[in-house]
């Protein structure tokens with residue numbers, strides 16, 4: 001039984017896409033590691049297949065490949081330096097492989113977008129080929145599975161020690177419910193026990209609080225930046241304006257002051273609803289700008305969990321840091337169930353695999369914080385996903401902007417509604433289980449036409465004709 005840590009599902013990332021930016025970036029880094037002799041390389045070519053090729057320009061796949069080949073780490077890089085680095089590679093037609101070997105590299109010749117070919121294993125394929133000094137060619141093909149996960153031709157590439165066996169394995173939601181019932185534990189407490197197979201309780205807390213800090217900082221950056229998003233669609237950033245309207249003339253000088261101010265805001269439904277949108281828009285505008293975000297479980301859906309977390313932090317009495325940690329653990333654990341039994345990849349399952357999963361994760365996290373039993377927590381996740389089934393992925397211009405940014409607000413609101421419905425329901429009366437809805441999501445994914453699976457060939461992407469400049 002596969003063990004996946006909650007922190008593989010929720011982790012620091014870089015926008016705009018976990019499958020089309022982070023995955024290919026990781027693949028390029030892995031290719032560098034697998035090269036027999038980096039110093040013997042005389043040239044490199046990269047071929048993107050399927051969805052990576054069709055929406056790669058809008059999703060920054062090319063940028064990710066260039067940065068990965070240059071030896072950059074997306075968890076460490078200053079995102080503001082990326083455009084200049086890419087510009088330099090393109091104009092000088094030179095690339096520093098692994099940061100140490102200078103090669104000729106012509107963007108238009110050596111990075112090929114082959115949207116007509118879908119490799120049999122997955123819709124997101126990328127092949128790297130290096131010519132070595134002695135005439136030998138070294139090639140590797142990788143697949144980006146969504147959520148930053150990648151696989152080689154033969155096996156998934158673990159992002160942590162995947163061989164770890166947790167004390168209470170949960171392949172299905174039913175396993176989670178059974179363990180909680182047998183041990184009389186909450187979902188968060190059970191997840192703590194399993195996570196301790198990877199790290200100590202204090203390390204878990206520190207990791208979760210580190211993510212919480214990243215989330216708050218990302219939202220704060222988002223509400224502080226106005227203007228238009230990159231990519232050529234002329235999408236206006238709205239979080240900053242909404243924040244300004246909601247706060248009026250109030251002044252603040254730091255993230256903490258801003259958050260304190262928001263916590264003291266009136267709690268009428270419409271205002272709180274606007275704050276939820278503001279938080280979600282802020283994160284996804286940062287994501288669309290190649291900013292640093294917390295992937296949860298993907299980047300396109302990275303605003304849902306922050307929006308629900310900040311909603312709880314600001315407007316739910318008594319929601320403290322302990323609740324934050326437990327929320328993230330539960331959300332991550334629910335995400336692992338989707339990863340194990342369905343997909344986190346929009347190229348495989350449409351937007352139900354991104355926004356739908358993030359909404360289910362957030363609903364579960366919130367349900368426990370509001371006093372839900374383990375059964376109600378799982379029911380909250382089920383309800384949230386149930387009302388995302390069939391949601392397509394049709395990003396206009398292949399950019400993670402329309403409908404992606406607003407869709408995070410919708411996912412957050414549905415998560416809160418799902419948690420509240422679950423709290424007022426008797427799980428014994430529920431007719432659909434979380435496992436059943438995950439299975440349904442997977443079957444719907446397999447039936448979905450490829451035009452609606454991150455190819456920008458259907459839906460809104462066809463209704464709004466765009467001609468994007470090369471960026």
Ligand code: SF4
Pocket residue numbers: 300301346350351352354355392393394395399400401402403404405407454
């Ligand atoms: S439509 Fe949904 S799945 Fe597709 S890129 Fe946008 S957020 Fe991701």
